[in-house]
Ligand SMILES: Cc1cc2nc3c(=O)[nH]c(=O)nc-3n(C[C@H](O)[C@H](O)[C@H](O)COP(=O)(O)O)c2cc1C
Ligand code: SF4
């Protein structure tokens with residue numbers, strides 16, 4: 026069929042895509058929300074959080090890593106997929122230590138916003154209560170690993186946009202954790218700068234900018250006022266920065 | 272003319288980052304921050320890259336292990352629980368050491384590791400990386416004496432370290448003898464595509480578990496565009512209960528390397544890798560000798576068998592303790608010196624494999640079958656097996672039976688036949704394909720080993736009447752939680768949650784609601800995980816719940832809800848502080 030040469034169908038809505046776009050790219054351009062946490066437009070997709078799993082011709086695929094192909098029939102907003110998304114979100118909550126009332130990110134946090142969006146009322150699974158190292162060694166950037174959801178966004182942003190290589194994920198299985206690419210392992214010895222994309226992209230309160238707490242009061246933060254599904258369309262990382270030794 | 276073998280390929284050297292790290296671990300008993308900085312420098316890697324590798328593989332340690340470092344296999348067949356006796360606890364007691372903590376004087380450390388592939392040898396350990404099998408009460412006492420005397424391992428009785436090739440049944444492949452080079456000679460008179468057509472015609476499918484058509488795989492790779500092509504042999508054999516590749520490497524290495532060379536001829540590769548699991552490092556010397564002989568006979572190297580332009584080298588890379596590296600894309604990452612994280616597929620290795628180039632990854636047994644098909648023809652191979660599963664399957668049989676070992680059968684053999692042959696009576700259940708496979712109950716023992724029915728990489732675990740199947744589930748669940756690579760949420764978190772839930776059932780604190788929960792969680796991990804590990808990690812639970820639901824129900828309390836934590840146990844610290852232990856200081 027000629028008219029579906031560059032279209033795919035998501036939950037019955039036919040949308041256009043450009044060659045090379047993933048299902049996620051195409052959906053976001055068409056203002057169709059597919060839940061995601063580890064994806065950020067402009068960065069190489071990873072597929073680790075698994076929230077964007079959709080049904081493509083009966084198969085389960087991550088929308089962020091799957092190329093859009095003419096004529097694809099995709100199911101996204103199904104009760105079953107959303108129930109699984111909620112379970113996965115709950116897993117991320119219990120895996121770390123997310124005590125929202127005492128977190129500076131509350132209201133601007135995508136994990137929390139995902140919980141709101143999916144109608145999550147409790148964490149469901151037993152808490153892991155992990156002990157993870159906090160790193161306050163940098164004068165301007167704080168790393169609190171207990172909130173890290175291992176989304177890998179800071180890792181990719183630093184390499185792909187900031188032109189640095191500040192972060193990596195190390196460890197296996199439930200022991201996976203974020204590390205800093207310095208001999209000491211401390212953020213203070215790294216070349217991260219406060220305006221780096223890597224310092225600002227964290228979807229949760231694991232990487233925070235110091236000395237600017239509570240600029241917007243609770244209640245007037247992003248997800249206090251908007252659904253994550255409404256504000257996801259305007260995101261894009263800036264172009265790759267050329268780096269001098271500033 | 273003697274072909275000069277290249278030292279680079281044959282002698283184990285430290286040009287691979289895993290090998291370099293192994294050397295450091297071996298000599299310094301850990302890998303310090305300074306060592307990581309050094310390695311980063313040497314390999315032009317970032318320190319975080321090196322740190323990621325070190326912390327990914329089980330056989331690298333950040334803190335020093337003991338001069339005697341013991342890792343007990345925790346597999347259901349070659350694990351440390353022998354009847355009522357816990358060998359791990361025993362040696363810890365004898366040596367005054369706590370599991371996972373190096374003794375203060377630095378001499379001993381004791382820990383666990385996933386199946387070491389010695390299931391035909393009974394309880395096994397790795398001591399400083401060397402397999403030491405056939406463990407029992409007495410041997411454990413002897414070992415602890417030698418350690419207490421600080422006797423160097425070289426002076427321990429050699430027969431303790433002997434690993435036998437327990438081949439119990441020779442079938443199609445195992446009855447073949449190969450004059451090294453005879454198959455290759457035959458191959459070289461035909462064009463590559465012609466050889467490939469034989470392989471396709473034979474119906475050979477991968478023996479590593481997934482069963483993809485081998486000829487088709489080679490064809491895809493041959494047809495893919497790239498600057499170079501690679502042949503990789505998957506000798507990671509990590510599925511608990513599998514040891515047939517170990518036996519094949521011990522006895523049939525020539526046929527294996529010949530199969531890799533035939534593949535190289537077909538796809539046009541100049542380089543091959545054997546990825547050997549770290550647990551099988553003891554085979555390295557033997558495998559290198561076989562390679563050397565083959566170089567000397569001009570069966571490897573430049574202009575193989577005088578055929579101008581047919582150059583092929585094989586290098587061995589040794590892993591460092593990670594089941595996930597058996598998954599082909601993770602294996603390739605590991606070959607490239609990275610943590611073994613499965614990659615997004617497509618693209619598949621046949622088009623984007625090692626260093627981004629077209630790569631064939633096949634199991635040990637698959638290459639050996641290819642060698643014999645090339646020699647004997649596809650008709651010979653097809654004469655056995657079933658329609659969808661031609662040829663034979665080599666099984667690793669272990670658990671509750673009198674004659675564990677390697678058995679080769681034509682595809683289509685029934686479970687009951689295997690049980691009869693290995694002397695297994697009163698069997699409750701058989702686990703086909705290891706923890707990732709299928710649990711089969713007695714009423715289904717007429718089912719067949721084949722791609723049509725029960726496909727398997729070769730693991731055949733037998734559980735007798737007295738076995739507590741729930742503890743088997745718990746063992747498998749721990750295995751997956753330990754081996755999950757951690758990349759994706761459902762598997763990383765879900766496998767740990769499953770382990771905890773099973774523990775709750777084992778402890779008798781679970782309710783019917785928990786059974787419902789565990790089913791849902793299992794289905795979620797299975798469906799939403801990124802790779803085959805997660806997709807199969809909960810199968811054993813779902814199988815067990817379906818076929819042995821009464822085992823679970825027996826352990827439930829009839830309350831509608833009990834908390835995940837044991838509330839009474841949580842008060843232990845408070846009791847200790849207040850010095851109380853009377854009835855009022857307890858909850859139940
Ligand atoms: C978690 C996991 C572990 C695996 N382990 C092995 C292994 O130890 N050996 C093996 O040959 N294949 C293993 N495989 C299958 C490989 O990914 C791959 O399919 C196989 O090596 C291809 O060879 P074949 O076609 O000859 O079977 C594993 C797959 C998964 C998902
Ligand atoms: S620190 Fe934040 S951005 Fe980085 S991996 Fe963790 S959650 Fe993701």
Ligand code: SF4
Pocket residue numbers: 595613754755756757758759760762763800801802803804805806
């Ligand atoms: S399913 Fe498990 S092993 Fe596979 S990528 Fe996900 S976390 Fe890693």
